[in-house]
Amino acid sequence: MIKIAVVDDDLxxxxxxxxxxxxLGGEIGIDLSVVTFSDRESFLSGxxxxxAMLCLDIELNTEDDSDNGIELAKKIRQVDSDVIIIFITNLAQMAIKGYEVRAFDFIVKPVNYGDFAMKMRNALGFYQGHRSESFKVQTEHGFVMISSDDLYYIEVNGHYIYYHTTNQVYKQKGTLKEIEVKISELPFKRCNNCYLINLKHVSGVDKDDVIVGGDRLKISRPKKREFLQAIAEYMGGKTL
Structure with missing residues (x-):
């Protein structure tokens, strides 16, 4: 689930x-949870x-005319430097101010679905491609927390899962399918039935091999097209 806030005084x-x-969530197969707010006070208080994303009305009405959507975004940036901000505005020229708060994009009212879908797909793609999570891996002597940023790929061999990281390889019992569900919103993709590849760390593709973390792993014929498509989309390119 991806959580999104909409702040607009127009119901x-x-x-x-x-x-x-x-x-959009139905079209792309992602659960998008939207929470709406009519004023900055209720939004900021909680x-x-x-x-993952904030859609802010630039011309947000407040008691202080200077405290509009841009000022609200400045307050957010003081506590959250990573959240994606998209401004909704009546005037395109107002969106220029969005650079002050590193806004990802803007949409001009009246909002039409075509423009909305294109820009939100880009924003969601950026979010999914750059987010990271930490998860617990049970080891023989306890557990270790692994950041997805440090994970090259996940391998299954028999009844064991092997986490190949930038530091070492961790082993625990489990199935690749179980892990795949847990990291479904992260940029991992199967290249065959044995490996889940972190697309962030793919350094190349050579015929039927993918190169990741210095290792060459086989891309199976049934999964090749889908896997290469995932790499192309992650890198922002066209279908390979």
Missing amino acids: NEQQKLSDMFTR YDKSY
Whole structure:
């Protein structure tokens, strides 16, 4: 699930954006959870870093006219440097101010679904490609926390899972299918039935081999097209 906040004092715009996110989530097969806010106070009072994306109305009405969507974004950036910010605005020229807070993009009202879907797909692709998570791996002597950023690939051999990281290889009992479910929102893809590859660490493809972490791993014929497509999409290119 990917959590998104919409902050807009126009209830009709809130509903319109929520409906668009629901439609988009169905099209791309991702559970998008949208939380709406009508004012900055209610949004800021309960803010936490669980949000992947914020859609902020630049012309947000407040008691202080200077405290609009841009000022709200500045407050957010003080506590969250990573969240994706997309501005919704009536005037395209207003979006230039978004660079002050490292806004990812902007959408001009009235919002049409084609423009919305294109920009949100880009934003979600960026989020999924650059996010990281830490998870616990049971070892013979206890457990270790591994960051997905440090993980080259995951291998299954018999009843054991091997985590090939930048430091060493960790081993625990399990199945690749179980792990695949846990990391479904991270940029990992199977190149065959034995390996889940972290697309962040792919350094090349040579015929039927993928090169990751200095290792050459076989790409199976049934999975080759889908795997190469995943690499191309992750890198922002076209179908290989």
